[in-house]
Amino acid sequence: MIALIVRNTLRILFLVLVQGLVVNRIDLWNGTVLPFIYIFGILMLPINTPRSLLLVIAFATGALVDMFTNTLGLHISASLVLAFMQPLVQRALSPREGYEAGQRPTIQDMGLAWYVTYAGILTLIHHLWLFFIELFRFTPFFSTLGKVLLSTLATLLLLTIGQYLIYSPTDRRNQ
Numbered sequence: 669m670i671a672l673i674v675r676n677t678l679r680i681l682f683l684v685l686v687q688g689l690v691v692n693r694i695d696l697w698n699g700t701v702l703p704f705i706y707i708f709g710i711l712m713l714p715i716n717t718p719r720s721l722l723l724v725i726a727f728a729t730g731a732l733v734d735m736f737t738n739t740l741g742l743h744i745s746a747s748l749v750l751a752f753m754q755p756l757v758q759r760a761l762s763p764r765e766g767y768e769a770g771q772r773p774t775i776q777d778m779g780l781a782w783y784v785t786y787a788g789i790l791t792l793i794h795h796l797w798l799f800f801i802e803l804f805r806f807t808p809f810f811s812t813l814g815k816v817l818l819s820t821l822a823t824l825l826l827l828t829i830g831q832y833l834i835y836s837p838t839d840r841r842n843q
Contacts, residue, residue, distance in 0.1 A: 680709035680729055688736030696822070700815050703822040706733050706743075707794055708830055710750055711787055712774070715758055715767045719751075726751030739802075746798040750790055757789050775831045787827050792820045 687706040696702075710726050717725075730747030734740060758773070761782060775783045795816045803812060 676709070676713060676725075679712070680706075680725070681732075683709045684729060684732045684736070687733060692737060697818075701818045701822045702815070703819060703826050704733075704794070704798070705823065705826050705830070707747070707750060707791065707823070708827050710747060710754070711790060711827070712772060714770045714772055716769060716771070719755055722751045722754060723748060742798065742802055745801060746794050749797045750794040753793050754790060757786060761786055774835045775828070776835050780828075783831065784824065784828065788820070788824050791823050791827070792816070795820045795823070 683706045687704065691703055691705055694703075706729060710722070710729060713722060713725065726747040727744055730741075730744035733743040733747075737743065758767070771777060773783065773786055778786070799812050799816050799819070
């Protein structure tokens with residue numbers, strides 16, 4: 669159990685560092701596409717993670733990203749919305765037989781269609797919150813919505829690639 673917590677903590681810290689030091693420096697289409705890979709750490713927590721723990725992890729992750737980006741709570745709020753919605757999306761996508769205890773939301777365990785739906789919905793929710801709260805108005809609605817959709821696609825592509833890089837089909841132990 670402690671090894672699992674340490675592994676998840678290290679994974680999240682690594683993702684936050686990569687986000688802050690590498691991904692935030694990449695300028696795609698004049699800032700129109702902004703992938704946020706740090707959410708991968710939150711999305712990959714075991715499915716039956718207690719909601720209170722999920723919210724604490726999301727808060728800490730968002731706070732670390734806010735320190736890198738100097739955004740004063742923007743990523744905290746988006747991460748908390750993501751963590752709050754995560755169990756609801758998991759329940760909506762639950763297979764008939766339910767989930768196994770400690771099961772992770774991986775492509776290898778749940779399938780590509782399930783993972784893309786799961787990660788896509790939650791990434792879209794995260795990005796909608798993040799970009800519209802950042803503007804704090806709905807005036808440039810369609811340009812912001814385009815930015816949300818393009819950033820969601822870029823993030824989802826990176827998250828899916830990350831799934832294939834981290835998890836092998838034969839690796840089904842709790843990570």
